[in-house]
Amino acid sequence: MSSPPPTAPAREVADASPPDASNEATGPGHVSSATPGTAAPAASRSWRRAAALPLAAALALGLHLGISGGEPPAETRTYSLFLGGILGLGLLFLALQFRIAGLQTWIRKNAPLLVAGIALLAVAEIITTGLRLLPLPYFPSPAKILQSMVEDRGMLWTSTWHSLFLLLGGYSLGVLTGLVSGVCIGWSVRARYWGMPLLKFVGPIPATAWIPLALVLFPSALFSAVSLIALAVWFPVTMLSSAGISNTKASYLDVARTLGAGPRFLVFRVAIPAAMPNIFLGLFMGLGSAFLTLVVAETVGVKSGLGWYLGWAREWAEYGKVYSSIVVMAVFFSSIMTLLFKVRDRVLVWQKGAIKW
Amino acid sequence: MVAEATPTVPEVEGSSLRVRGASKRFLTPEGTEFLALDSASLEVGAGELVSLLGPSGCGKSTLLRLIAGLDEPCEGELFVGTEPITGPSASRGLVFQDPNLFPWLTVRRNVESGLVARGVKREKAHEVDEYLRLVGLEGFADSYPHHLSGGMAQRVALARALINHPKILLLDEPLGALDAFTRMKMQDEVLRLWEARRTTMIFVTHDIDEAIYMSDRIVVMTPRPGRIERIIDVDLARPRQRSGADFLQLRGEILELMEFSKHALA
Known part of the structure; x- marks a missing residue:
């Protein structure tokens, strides 16, 4: 507790070098991509960039070992292992980069980001453990967050599963109903007349505003959470898919009619495929509101899942766990988002080169 | 399953077309009526290639949409053979x-x-390759449309229409967006398809040379209100010479006719 202050400033200066190193690596890197003619300097630049990652990890590790003397040993060990692992991986990449073709471009692309991430962790550690600028227990050090993540991994794992289950249930229900109502409203004049006012009136209400009603209406908190998520997803999916369907280029429909198409062909093989870019916009927006509704629903009704875990950890003032659940959420939600992006790229392969988001 | 190089077709695949006093009015946004086509009458024989020629606003596309059944005439009737067109x-x-x-x-x-x-x-899947070959795009079967040039895309559109063995093929300025060279090439392409199939073709264009080069008869149309001004027989032997004396003479006659229409307008 008392030893770190004198050494901290010196370490801080040392810590400033990784971002610097990464900057240096970024500059020539861009130049080299513009003039690929000379091989030798390009190789040395590639070395420098690949070396930046293990170097940053080593500096962060040194910093950590220097200032964490008074911290719990388990915490220090876990965090050192974490940084050491990154250091090892960085060295491994450095050694392998000329053997594996894809690896080198990957490093060239991602090294600055990774170095920046490590630098950010180091800065957070200086602010928390080193200088103690932020009040505890609200702002624990990265080492403490990592440690609570490791200690409570079982609980985090089950919570993630519960959240995934809720999310998938609510999202697929919302997408299904949203697509059906969106196609109806977009295609049929009568459905549009009756459906649009409802959509305009009910749609903008945040799904979470229905929580009191949902808790009364549904037999279990689980049901009410699923239907709340579904409602949150339903609105953007309906809105965007109906817009897409009703904006189908009239000449596509004319051509299809002169090819002998009936109403089924016109809806399922012309209007819906033509509306796909819009439908995917709705799916993305729906996914965003599904995440939000999921976390809120879990904090109020459901007694499991990441949202619940976060609220529970907060009540016990275990802020290490609060942040670790946020980290897990970030990884979990962005993986699902990435998955949806991949599906979109697959489905909208015909659009490549035409429109890019 | 014997796939042949060219589709086997009867001598004349087309049907005759009869348009009797067809009119079409549209409502403008200001609420006034606009007469797009004024009692047009036209008879087209089976297997004939007829051009509708005229400046924009002369009702040629309106007439084509009536024949396609995409719009209904306000007055008049249209028949394919003896069958009335209802849609x-x-x-x-x-x-x-x-x-x-x-x-x-x-x-x-x-x-x-x-x-x-x-x-x-299921029954006709094998014909797809035949038609791709017919328009010379067998190598692009798995490409997406955004990879195609304008001329290639228009060939695909032709194959897509022809695979249904239409009795009448309606072409609404199909070559209008192509550059001059591709355009001349595609004119020959369309003629080749027409000669192979003897589908009745109604070809909308605002290019006098194109109309003369391609058609058996030219229906000259004038705007405001859109109406058929005159129907001209093109009695030139095929394949036609774009710079032949008789070609140029006919061109001059039509130009004069259109000039005359312009005077009539003023």
């Missing part, structure tokens, strides 16, 4: 200036879509 049908194929290929389908699936729409995909 769109696969027997009257349509090709626009914009090829309007379905961008989400590959070239093969685009050509196939007529078969799918009619529910005969």
Whole structure:
């Protein structure tokens, strides 16, 4: 507790070098991509960039070992292992980069980001453990967050599963109903007349505003959470898919009619495929509101899942766990988002080169 | 399963067409009526290639949409053979200036879509390759439309319309968006398809040379209100010479006629 202050400033200066190193690596890197003619300097630049990652990890590790003397040993060990692992991986990449073709471009692309991430962790550690600028227990050090993540991994794992289950249930229900109502409203004049006012009136209400009603209406908190998520997803999916369907280029429909198409062909093989870019916009927006509704629903009704875990950890003032659940959420939600992006790229392969988001 | 190089077809695949006093009025946004087509009458024989020639606003596209069955006439009647036209049908194929290929389908699936729409995909799937070969795009079967040039896309549109064996093929300025050289090449291409199939073709254009080069008869139309001014027989032997004396003479006559229409306007 008392030893770190004198050494901290010196370490801080040392810590400033990784971002610097990464900057240096970024500059020539861009130049080299513009003039690929000379091989030798390009190789040395590639070395420098690949070396930046293990170097940053080593500096962060040194910093950590220097200032964490008074911290719990388990915490220090876990965090050192974490940084050491990154250091090892960085060295491994450095050694392998000329053997594996894809690896080198990957490093060239991602090294600055990774170095920046490590630098950010180091800065957070200086602010928390080193200088103690932020009040505890609200702002624990990265080492403490990592440690609570490791200690409570079982609980985090089950919570993630519960959240995934809720999310998938609510999202697929919302997408299904949203697509059906969106196609109806977009295609049929009568459905549009009756459906649009409802959509305009009910749609903008945040799904979470229905929580009191949902808790009364549904037999279990689980049901009410699923239907709340579904409602949150339903609105953007309906809105965007109906817009897409009703904006189908009239000449596509004319051509299809002169090819002998009936109403089924016109809806399922012309209007819906033509509306796909819009439908995917709705799916993305729906996914965003599904995440939000999921976390809120879990904090109020459901007694499991990441949202619940976060609220529970907060009540016990275990802020290490609060942040670790946020980290897990970030990884979990962005993986699902990435998955949806991949599906979109697959489905909208015909659009490549035409429109890019 | 013996696939032949060219589709086997009867001598004349086309039907005759009869338009009797067809008029079409549209409501303008200001609420006034606009006469787009004024009692047009026209007879087209089976297997004939007829051009509708005129400046924009002369009602040529309106007439074409009436024949396609996409719009209904306010007055008058239209018949294919003896059958009245009541709505769109696969027997009257349509090709626009914009090829309007379905961008989400590959070239093969685009050509196939007529078969799918009619529910005969299984029996006729082998014809897709025939038609791709017919328009010279067998190497692009799995490409998406955004990879195609304008001329290629228009060939796909032709194959997509022809695979349904239409009795009448309606072409609404199909070559209007192409550059001059591609355009001349595609004119020969369309003529080749017409000669092979003897489908009745109604060809909308505002290019006098194109009309003379391609058609058996030219229907000259004038605007405000859109009406048929005159129908001209083109008695030139095929293949036609674009710079032949008789070609140029006819061109001059039509130009004069259109000039005359312009005077009539003023």
